Amino acid sequence: xxxxxxxxxxxxxxxxxxxxxxxxxxxxxxxxxxxxxxxxxxxxxxxxxxxxxxxxxxxxxxxxxxxxxxxxxxxxxxxxxxxxxxxxxxxxxxxxxxxxxxxxxxxxxxxxxxxxxxxxxxxxxxxxxxxxxxxxxxxxxxxxxxxxxxxxxxxxxxxxxxxxxxxxxxxxxxxxxxxxxxxxxxxxxxxxxxxxxxxxxxxxxxxxxxxxxxxxxxxxxxxxxxxxxxxxxxxxxxxxxxxxxxxxxxxxxxxxxxxxxxxxxxxxxxxxxxxxxxxxxxxxxxxxxxxxxxxxxxxxxxxxxxxxxxxxxxxxxxxxxxxxxxxxxxxxxxxxxxxxxxxxxxxxxxx
Amino acid sequence: xxxxxxxxxxxxxxxxxxxxxxxxxxxxxxxxxxxxxxxxxxxxxxxxxxxxxxxxxxxxxxxxxxxxxxxxxxxxxxxxxxxxxxxxxxxxxxxxxx
Numbered sequence: 001x002x003x004x005x006x007x008x009x010x011x012x013x014x015x016x017x018x019x020x021x022x023x024x025x026x027x028x029x030x031x032x033x034x035x036x037x038x039x040x041x042x043x044x045x046x047x048x049x050x051x052x053x054x055x056x057x058x059x060x061x062x063x064x065x066x067x068x069x070x071x072x073x074x075x076x077x078x079x080x081x082x083x084x085x086x087x088x089x090x091x092x093x094x095x096x097x098x099x100x101x102x103x104x105x106x107x108x109x110x111x112x113x114x115x116x117x118x119x120x121x122x123x124x125x126x127x128x129x130x131x132x133x134x135x136x137x138x139x140x141x142x143x144x145x146x147x148x149x150x151x152x153x154x155x156x157x158x159x160x161x162x163x164x165x166x167x168x169x170x171x172x173x174x175x176x177x178x179x180x181x182x183x184x185x186x187x188x189x190x191x192x193x194x195x196x197x198x199x200x201x202x203x204x205x206x207x208x209x210x211x212x213x214x215x216x217x218x219x220x221x222x223x224x225x226x227x228x229x230x231x232x233x234x235x236x237x238x239x240x241x242x243x244x245x246x247x248x249x250x251x252x253x254x255x256x257x258x259x260x261x262x263x264x265x266x267x268x269x270x271x272x273x274x275x276x277x278x279x280x281x282x283x284x285x286x287x288x289x290x291x292x293x294x295x296x297x298x299x300x301x302x303x304x305x306x307x308x309x310x311x312x313x314x315x316x317x318x319x320x321x322x323x324x325x326x327x328x329x330x331x332x333x334x335x336x337x338x339x340x341x342x343x344x345x346x347x348x349x350x351x
Numbered sequence: 352x353x354x355x356x357x358x359x360x361x362x363x364x365x366x367x368x369x370x371x372x373x374x375x376x377x378x379x380x381x382x383x384x385x386x387x388x389x390x391x392x393x394x395x396x397x398x399x400x401x402x403x404x405x406x407x408x409x410x411x412x413x414x415x416x417x418x419x420x421x422x423x424x425x426x427x428x429x430x431x432x433x434x435x436x437x438x439x440x441x442x443x444x445x446x447x448x449x
Contacts, residue, residue, distance in 0.1 A: 038449040128449045151446030156364040158446045174445050175425075178410040184365050186448035234443050236364045239373065243361075243441060245414055245421040288409075350447055 007097065008050055021212030022050065026098055028121045028211045029053040033108050033136060035088040036060065037191065038150050039126025040072040041200030042207070046099070046124075047092050049208055053100040054092075057116060058084040058126075059107040059339035069193040107339050108132055110264050113139050122210055123147035124203060128186065129346035130177045131263075137162065137170040138264035141256045146210050150203040153184050155192050156236030157199040160247055161206040164256060167230035172250035179288040180328045180349045181295035187347040188302055194237045202233060272338045281341035285328020292326065295349065302348070317348055324349060353380045353433050360389050360440040366399055382415055383430035385440055400442065410445035 005012070012022050028051050032039055035058040046054055062070075062077040062084055070084075077087040085103040092101055106112060108127075113135060117123060123136055125148060133149060140147040141164045149160045149170060162169050209228060231244040254260045273282045296308040296315075305316040313324045320334030322344065330349060332341035360375040367373050370393060377388035390397040400411050407413055407424065414421040415432060416439045424430060 034449055036449065126449055128447065130445065130447045133447075151449055153446050153448035154364050154368060156446075157448070158443070173412065173423075174410060176409050178408065178445065182408065183410055183445060183447045189365060189368070189448075191448055232443070234363065238364065239367070243443075245423075245441070245443070250426060346447075 004050075004098065011049060017208070017212050021208075024212045025208065026050050026052050029055070029119055030122045030124060030207070030211070031055045031057070031117045031120045032124045032126055033057050033132060034126030034128060035072060035084045036066060036126060036128065037069045037186070037196040038152060038200040038203065039124075040070050040088065041197055042124050042126055042150075042204050043088060043092055044071060044095070045201065045204035046207065047095050047097060047101070049204075050098055051211065052098070053102065055102045055104065055116060055120070056085050056088055056092075057104045057106060057108050058088070059105065060084050060343050061340075062087050069191060069196045107342055108135070110135055110266055113264075117143075117145070120145060122207055124207055125149050125151075126200075128343075129350075130183075131346075133170060134177055134263040138255060138261040140164055141169050142259070142261050142264060148203045148206045148210075150199050152195050152199045153186055153191055154189050155195050155238030156234065156241075157195060158232060158234055159199055159202040159206070160232045161210065161228070161230045163210070163228070163230055166249075168232070168247040168249050169253060169256040171255040172253045173232060173247065175254070177288070180285045180290045180330070180345075181298075181324070182291065183350045184298075185347055185350045188298055188350065192237060195235075198235055198237055202235065206230075272342060274336050274338060279336050280331050280333045281335060281338055283330045283332060283341060283345045285330065288328060289326055290324060290328050290349070292324065295324065299348070315348060318344065320344060322348060355380045355384070356434055356436050356438075358385045358434055358438055358440060360385065360442065362396075362442050363444050365444070366396070366442065369399065370395060380434060381430070382424065382427075382432040382434065382440065385434060386413075386430065412443040412445075414441040414443070416441055 008022050012019055030051050035056050061081045062073045064078045072088045072091040083105045085105045089103040136147050144164045146163050151157045230247045232247045234243045292313045296306050296313050299306045299315045303315045303317045307314040315322045323331040330345055335341055355378045357378050375389040377385050379385035379388050402408050413424040
């Protein structure tokens with residue numbers, strides 16, 4: 001028995017995966033967008049399972065408050081303000097095994113996603129914002145490549161594999177992204193490490209099944225020929241509840257039925273702009289008007305200062321000031337780093 | 352008009368945290384009636400689920416669960432759907448954290 005066979009013996013013994021499935025895993029290429037909480041658990045699972053190539057993307061740096069749930073990072077990464085992809089690459093490399101790792105420190109957008117995802121068999125969602133998820137969904141459906149949505153906040157979250165042409169895409173379920181600030185985020189509402197572990201593990205489980213299956217979703221083993229039936233799964237580790245609902249395609253879905261890829265073809269005018277000499281970055285919103293009153297009320301729990309002037313909302317947090325306008329546009333004062341500004345916008349203004 | 356029957360409206364984790372309840376028990380004969388009864392019982396629920404026009408917010412999903420499965424109200428022409436004994440309503444919402 002080769003060292004490779006020995007290494008993966010226990011998962012090869014799992015009949016629905018088997019030697020054929022393992023061979024497929026080891027010849028697969030996967031893009032993981034985000035290497036923080038969900039992404040860290042997913043990455044560990046995929047590397048330990050022996051996927052062929054894993055492309056890691058993240059725009060953020062490691063912070064002390066990440067450590068309770070972001071399993072790839074340590075104190076020293078936070079102290080050194082290490083880019084998350086660099087720290088992830090270091091930790092994952094120590095695991096060993098056949099997986100080829102590639103790290104890209106960048107914000108994934110419509111411009112670079114096609115290049116980052118070129119030739120992949122699967123995209124995995126470890127992001128912290130819905131805008132990137134709608135972009136991944138557009139790309140996935142346009143190219144016919146599966147992806148696995150996962151989101152976590154508080155004590156639970158959602159998981160849904162998207163198999164283009166076979167199951168619901170994100171817009172079949174949530175046709176349009178909500179306005180900025182309408183959803184709780186991990187930074188505004190908190191999050192528990194076990195919730196991250198469960199949601200990310202469900203994503204990783206779906207990933208293994210997709211990667212080792214026939215293109216039609218049939219498992220490689222003759223013992224079980226049942227095709228994968230994607231569900232939208234809601235899990236809560238605090239209440240111990242797990243609910244699954246059907247994730248069928250929706251006729252008329254703008255993405256997977258009408259093939260209108262609005263997020264992939266969004267005009268560049270929505271890109272962040274560094275305001276020269278002001279140590280400020282302007283972030284364009286989704287175009288949907290945010291509820292400033294509701295966001296102000298919620299922000300009191302985590303912000304150093306919240307000022308609602310009616311026509312704009314100012315939130316002081318993490319040594320920056322976020323100024324949110326009624327059209328969803330925001331100024332992030334206190335940084336000239338576009339990726340940090342985007343991360344803070346998503347973290348505190350949500351969606 | 353059919354006879355009102357008991358129906359449970361199950362809430363997702365974050366709404367549970369905000370309202371301090373995991374579900375709302377109502378008695379109604381239709382889906383619309385059950386939701387209206389829930390809003391009367393828990394007024395804060397309406398603002399969490401509905402926008403100013405009375406539609407479900409973009410990030411909110413409402414499923415009518417029956418013995419045959421769960422159907423999203425997003426694709427229903429009307430919420431005046433009769434309830435039968437054993438039906439329940441499941442609320443879910445998009446999750447952006449990660």
